[in-house]
Amino acid sequence: MLAVTAHDHVPTGPVAVLANPTAGRGRHRGLLPELLARLGTAGHPVRLLEARTPDEAEAACHAAVADGAGALVAVGGDGTIHRALQAVAGTDVPFGPVPAGTGNDFAVDTGFPADPLAAAEVIAAALREGRRHPVDLARLTAADGGPDRWYGAVLAAGFDAIVNERANRMRRPRGPRRYDLAILVELARLRPRRYRLRLDGVPHEVDAVLVAVGNCASYGGGMRICPDADPTDGLLDVVVGGRFDRRTLMRVKPQIYRGTHVTHPLVRSYRARTVELWAEGITSYADGERALELPVRITAEPQAVRLLR
Known part of the structure; x- marks a missing residue:
C-alpha cells in the first residue's frame, strides 16, 4: 500500500505541464485541451511547457521547478515521465503522471488510472485536497x-x-x-x-x-x-x-x-x-x-x- 503524506507542499506557483503530443503514436493528441481544463479545476494556474525535443523537455521541467512551479504534471509515456522525474526527484515539488504513451508502466504501477482523463481528475483532486503519496525512485x-x-x-x-x-x-x-x-x-x-x-x-x-x-x-x-x-x-x-x-x-x-x-x-x-x-x-x-x-x-x-x- 502506498504511503500518504497529507497537506505537504501546498502549491503556490502554477501547475507546470509537460505534454508529448507524439506519445502513444499521437492517439491522445486531441485530449490535451480537456486534460488542461480538468487540471485547471484544482484552482491553480496551469502553464504548458514548450519543448521540441526530449532534451528541451527535460530542461523545461528543470526551469519550471527552479522558477517556483507549485507542481509538475507530465502527459505522455514512460519516456516523457522519465524526463520530468529528473526535475522533481529529491524535491518537495509534487508530481502527476498522466499516462498517454505506448508504455505507461510507472504511472500504472504507482496507482494512477490508465485512462488519461481519469488520471487528470485524480491529480486535480489531489491538488485541491493537498494529498501527496511519496514513493521511491532509483538513482543511477x-x-x-x-x-x-x-x-x-x-x-x-x-x-x-x-x-x-x-x-x-x-x-x-x-x-x-x-x-x-x-x-x-x-x-x-x-x-x-x-x-x-x-x-x-x-x-x-x-x-x-x-x-x-x-x-x-x-x-x-x-x-x-x-x-x-x-x-x-x-x-x-x-x-x-x-x-x-x-x-x-x-x-x-x-x-x-x-x-x-x-x-x-x-x-x-x-x-x-x-x-x-x-x-x-x-x-x-x-x-x-x-x-x-x-x-x-x-x-x-x-x-x-x-x-x-
Whole structure:
C-alpha cells in the first residue's frame, strides 16, 4: 500500500505541464485541451511547457521547478515521465503522471488510472485536497562520476537493452517494425554475457542474457519483469535470466507479462538497497530511455518523489 503524506507542499506557483503530443503514436493528441481544463479545476494556474525535443523537455521541467512551479504534471509515456522525474526527484515539488504513451508502466504501477482523463481528475483532486503519496525512485550513478540520473520503473541491462540499442541505430524500417527487426537480429547473435554484481556489498558473478533492476514491477508496456517490486519498500528488485538459448528465451518471454518467468530454473531474483553492475559492451536503458554504459551503481532512494494521488 502506498504511503500518504497529507497537506505537504501546498502549491503556490502554477501547475507546470509537460505534454508529448507524439506519445502513444499521437492517439491522445486531441485530449490535451480537456486534460488542461480538468487540471485547471484544482484552482491553480496551469502553464504548458514548450519543448521540441526530449532534451528541451527535460530542461523545461528543470526551469519550471527552479522558477517556483507549485507542481509538475507530465502527459505522455514512460519516456516523457522519465524526463520530468529528473526535475522533481529529491524535491518537495509534487508530481502527476498522466499516462498517454505506448508504455505507461510507472504511472500504472504507482496507482494512477490508465485512462488519461481519469488520471487528470485524480491529480486535480489531489491538488485541491493537498494529498501527496511519496514513493521511491532509483538513482543511477556512472562509474566515471558523471551526473546522476533517476528512474521510476525498471532499468534494463541485458538482451532487452541490446535490442533497444540496435533499434536506435537503425534508420529503417520506421515504426514498430524496426524494433521487431532488431529483435530478430539480436536473437541470431544471442549469447550469455558475464555480469558482475555487488548487492549491498555482496559480490555475485553470473552468465546471463537478461538483467533488470526494478523500482516498479513493469516495463515495456505491462511486462512484469520484476513482479514483486514495490516502489515503497526502499529496495530494488534484481531479476537475472541466466544461460538462455534462443528457443528457451522466446518460450519464456510471454510469461513475463504475467510475472511467472521468475519461477523458471534459469531465473534468479534478489533484493537490495544498492546494486553495482558490471558487464562489457552494455548500455543500460531506464524507463525505456537510453541511460548509462555499464558499469553503474543503482541506489534505492526512499520517498524521493511526491505523487499527486
